[in-house]
Amino acid sequence: MALPVYFDYAATTPLAPEVLNExxxxxxxNFGNAGSRHHAYGWLAEEAVDEAKERIAKAFKCKKSEVVFTSGAxxxxxxALKGFVVLNPDYQVxxxxxxxxxxxxxVTDxxxxxxxxxxxxxxxQGQISLEKLEAELQxxxxxxxxMWVNNETGLIQPxxxxIKLKEKYDFxxxxxxxxxxxxxxIDFSGIDFLSFSAHKIYGPKGMGALLIKDGQKVNPQIVGGGQQRNLRSGTLNIPGIVGLGKSxxxxxxxxxxxxTHCEKLRDRLEEEVLKIYPKAFVNGSDAQRVSNISNICFKGFDGEDLMRKLHKVAISNGSACNSATTFPSHVLSAMGMSESDAFGSLRFSFGWGNSDxxxxxxxxNLRKVLG
Known part of the structure; x- marks a missing residue:
């Protein structure tokens, strides 16, 4: 079976060959357990964990001691949230x-x-108001x-x-x-907690990390073996950790x-779609966005139906974690879009594998569907 062209890199990415090789x-x-401290198999595993932490620390300008490995974002x-609030129940979130x-x-929980x-x-455009944030701070x-970058529209929050507000309000x-x-x-200075996943950046699925600023404390959510300074128990996933560090x-x-690669593709996509279907519009186009995500409303169309007809491309109508819902995107609804326009919107996300x-x-495919 011939697979469709993949425009859903915001959902997940393939494993990079360089990552797989490592x-x-x-x-x-080198299958040892990093907790085995009395022989070379364990030492090799522990060294691999330390090297992954070194790579992450260098990339994000944090300390190795601030890296905690998890199953994902x-x-x-x-x-981060539950662990902090348990120890600080008087804080507002x-x-x-x-x-x-x-x-x-x-947050609901x-x-x-x-x-x-x-x-x-x-x-x-999907952006928060700094003034309204400041008004709520205690x-x-x-x-x-x-969320630094919105997963559906690509919007970048300020x-x-x-971070500048932290100096005044100490949050x-x-x-x-x-x-x-x-x-x-990413520069971790000025940030207390930072979450991310490997599978969005050509790393393995089921692998991520939480950066925790030295001095901040969280109540562990997974207990048992005391690994990672009791912050997240469980035998360390050495291949996954190695893959995360490399990715x-x-x-x-x-x-x-x-x-540079993705912006050219995104801009050409948006320009051509609006020519082919002038009723279309780009959601959040007036805000600062990342290069690889474009959310387009095909006004008058049902997104689910349109995706089925656009069978030669793999796209989505929002977050992959929320794809089974029958409700319109909560992100687009929050931006004030009508239900029909939200249902008519599709997300395109690009990666290294895409080309003109x-x-x-x-x-x-689109011309045939609309024609």
Whole structure:
């Protein structure tokens, strides 16, 4: 079966050959447990973990001691928010209505436990208001959790301005950087918690990390063996950790080239779609966006039906974690879009594997569907 052209890199990416090559020995000959401290197999595994931490620390300008390995961004978000609030129940949690469900559902759960929670509204481009954020801050008693880059529209939130507010209000800041890694240079200074996944940056699925600023404390959500300084128990996934470290290194070193590659494709896609179907419009087009995500409303069409007809391309109508829902995108709804326009919107996301040839396949498919 011939597979469609892949325009869904924001959902997941293939494993990079360089990443796979570094992982393979840790499935086979170097299969030791990093907790085995009395022989060479364990020492080799521990060295691999240390090297992965070194790569992440170099990429994000953090300390090796600040890296905690997890199964992915969802677990990292849970550990950061739930883990912090358990130890600081007098803190209020401030987030945003357009966050990923991994954050929104944690915030909802915390609200049932008598934690004060606040969800900031967004404007028509999907951006929060710094003034409204500042109005909600309680000095020394707020945990702010914001997604750096929106996974559906590619919108970049004003993180540098949010960090500046910390000097005045002394709040704790958690950032979901899942869609930011490899597109934006990340400096962990000024941030308290940072979550991300490997499989968005050509690394292995089921692998991620939470950066925890030295001095910050969280209550562990997984206990048992005391690994990772009791912050996240369980036998370390050495091949996954090796893959995460390598994928972070590659993504960070390739930011400029990646953005140049994807921006050309994104801009051509948007320009040509609007020519083919003038009723279409790009959601969040007036805001600062990352290079690899474009969310387009095909006004008058049902997105699910349109995706079925565009069978030569693999695209989505929002987050892969939310693809089974019959409700319109909560992100687009939060931006003030009508239900019909939200249902008529599709997300295109690009990666290293895409080319102009892929766009031609899509344009031809789209012309036939609309013709």
């Amino acid at each position: 992982m393979i020995p840790y499935f086979t000959e 969802t677990e990292s978000i849970n550990l 401030i987030s945003c209505v357009a966050e990923h469900k991994a954050t929104l559902e944690v 915390l609200a049932t436990k008598n934690i004060k929670t606040i969800l900031l509204e967004v404007d028509s 000095k020394g008693k707020s945990l702010v959790s914001i 993180i540098s301005e949010i 704790v800041l958690h950032l979901d950087a899942t869609q930011a890694v490899g597109k934006i240079a 972070v290194e590659l993504a960070n070193n390739g930011i400029s080239e990646f953005n 040839k892929d766009l031609e396949v899509f344009f031809e």
